[in-house]
Amino acid sequence: MDLSERKLKILQAIVGDYIRSAEPVGSRTLSKKYDMGISAATIRNEMSDLEEMGLLTHPHTSAGRVPSDKAYRLYVNSLMRKYELPEEEKKVIEDQISSNITELDRTLRKASHLLSELTKLTAFAMTPTQEDNRLKYVRVLPVDQKSVVLMTVTESGKVTNTVIKLRQEYDPAQLELLSKVMTHNYKGKLLTSLLTLDIIDDVEKDVAALGRIAEDVVPSFMRTLENILNVDLYIEGLDKIFYIPEYSDMNRAKTFMEMVSHKAELENMLLNRDSGVIITIGGEHEEEQMKNCSLITATYCVNGQCVGKLGVVGPTRMKYDEVSSVVEYLTDNLNEAFKMTEGE
Amino acid sequence: MDLSERKLKILQAIVGDYIRSAEPVGSRTLSKKYDMGISAATIRNEMSDLEEMGLLTHPHTSAGRVPSDKAYRLYVNSLMRKYELPEEEKKVIEDQISSNITELDRTLRKASHLLSELTKLTAFAMTPTQEDNRLKYVRVLPVDQKSVVLMTVTESGKVTNTVIKLRQEYDPAQLELLSKVMTHNYKGKLLTSLLTLDIIDDVEKDVAALGRIAEDVVPSFMRTLENILNVDLYIEGLDKIFYIPEYSDMNRAKTFMEMVSHKAELENMLLNRDSGVIITIGGEHEEEQMKNCSLITATYCVNGQCVGKLGVVGPTRMKYDEVSSVVEYLTDNLNEAFKMTEGE
DNA sequence: GGTTAGCACTCGACAATAAAGAGTGCTAAC
DNA sequence: GTTAGCACTCTTTATTGTCGAGTGCTAACC
Secondary structure (H helix, E strand, C coil), rough: CCCCHHHHHHHHHHHHHHHHCCCCCCCHHHHCCCCCCCCCHHHHHHHHHHCCCCEECCCCCCEEEEEHHHHHHHHHHHCCCCCCCHHHHHHHHHHHCCCCCCCCCHHHHHHHHHHHHHHHCEEEEECCCHHHCEEEEEEEEEEEECCCEEEEEEEEEEEEEEEECHHHHHCCHHHHHHHHHHHHHHHHCEEHHHCCHHHHHHHHHHHHHHCCHHHHHHHHHHHHHHHHHCCCHHHCCHHHHHCCCCHHCCHHHHHHHHHHCCCHHHHHHHHHCCCCCCEEEEHHHCHHHHEEEEEEEEEEECEEEEHHHHHEEEEECHHHHHHHHHHHHHHHHHHHHHHHCCCC | CCCCCHHHHHHHHHHHHHHHHHEEEEEHHHHHCCCCCCCCHHHHHHHHHHHHCCECCCCCCCCCCCCCHHHHHHHHHHHHCCCCHHHHHHHHHHHHHHHHCCCCCHHHHHHHHHHHHHHCCCEEEEEECCCCEECCCCCCCCCCCCCEEEEEEECCCCCEEEECCCCCCCHHHHHHHHHHHHHHHCCCCCHHHHHCCCCHHHHHHCCCCHHHHHHHHHEEEEEEHHHHCCCEEEEEEEHHHHHHHHHCCCHHHHHHHHHHHHHHHHHHHHHHCCCCCEEHHHCCCCCHHHHCCEEEEEEECCCEEEEEEEEEEEECCCCCHHHHHHHHHHHHHHHHHCCCCCCC
């Protein structure tokens, strides 16, 4: 696609103006607002060409031009200048994110909230996937006579603790033994693969000395595995859509809301995305309901493993430069915060 | 307020009809639909009386009548019959709630989701307050050479575990000592009161042998306390408002959404409510933004302590009988599920 | 005296109509 | 290649008129 300097300039002006105003932009407005030394009529001709190339659309005969998804793509790829976040915003992000690094969940919730506030769009953050994660070791520690704590540690460094009430008293040596047996059997195995095993049977068959302790502990272990593998999705700023002209139509607002509220589907969609800051514009989406939305996501890493997603959804008309910068900066901060952490 | 049998009957019919249809109900409709042996004209006279008593309103001269908050209150207190949940719904609630009792957070999230689905309204659930909770004991347990797990147990039975990476290796005896010192010092103290203490200083001054371990552990302890005291609010079914005629006006929808999105304020409001199933109707609320909403909340108990709230918000026109039954049944199930649990 | 029928009146909802405004597309002149 | 001018298109907004539902009042009825 070869575009003259002038066409690019006009396109850029249209995209920029439309992103700001949400109104179709006409030739006259353009020639008045941006002093580019050519008349409205000339601009009309150029616009006509751009429309033929599929970069602009016409809501109806007598309306101004609106950028197509293709135009946004061109804008994002070549025309858009890098947007530098104002220092205050950087500071807010740093303050909010770096503060409590030990709490992944809470930090992610905070991150999505922040993302929504700064972009004025609906934002979300997903807890890390643990699909590729393997068991490092299991330990069962004493708490009191009839309670123990089950500690599960994965290779990626996620540590989970669960308190288990036993139906009988136990001998500390038994716990020691149980820890060893389980660790020995399952160390290095994928968490997902462990879910399908019949672990109680396994363990009891192995070591008769454990008695019935395994029966109390193993179900909790299985539940812990399930929980670790479970992904949560935090969504913030749903109310923001009321400020966006695109959703002043009740039906579109409803559709958007429903789409975002279907967490399971949204989750799936996010899981399928590549790493890095990714911008997907309207029709580029596979999913029918997303065809008039744009999505900007990024992947954050915990202990060097890139496993979680976060991002922003909005209408195709969005401030791609600002939003992607916020997403990027926030992700960088998260990565920094989660770099040295072990456990949640 | 003395009302004739007939007036009550008419009022009940109006409230019932309006709750179902969301349309002002006229005398003619009423006399046709409900065969109560009197003519529309008579009903008009009665309606006029009821309006004078402040039980009905008139959106405009030629519209039907609409119940006032006062009428809803009367309806809820005296006219409303107990609504028996259909067996399927009971079963759904039981299945969903009883399944994973060990996970308070997840269960509450599920509960609010369920509440929203069954009532078709926006629902929420709050994690338990721990304001009156006292520390039972603290234990620091070994994990590996440089990591320990800090276990905090409260009198209400809430157990929290945090993994802490130390900057140095430690002697198991030190952990034992630290546990004892901290437990001895702070056992039985309100969690809230502990937050204001200078615990590092306290502990180090007490026992020199601990060295710098306290410096690593105590901040995590403080953070754990903060987290325990923190209340989370899960909100579900925001999209439901799009199906409610009251919110087909964009502005009201927006206002509602903003109100519900202000978690901190909502939290405060909920904390101020009494126990049991409480219905507050429109103008009965203190808060300006709630004056055209009704709120049905209940309190659930963990280990016998009533500490958490959950409920439903919607327009004053809501199916009070059904909704309050769902809230009640769900709460009963939660109470049952949380009765025997220790820890989350 | 309570109840009912009848009728004038009110008001919102909806559709049809008209006018205004913005923008295009084409043509002819520069 | 660029520009001005003009007819044409289509949306937006305001206006009007009509319809229907519902009230409130009065007078008759049982």
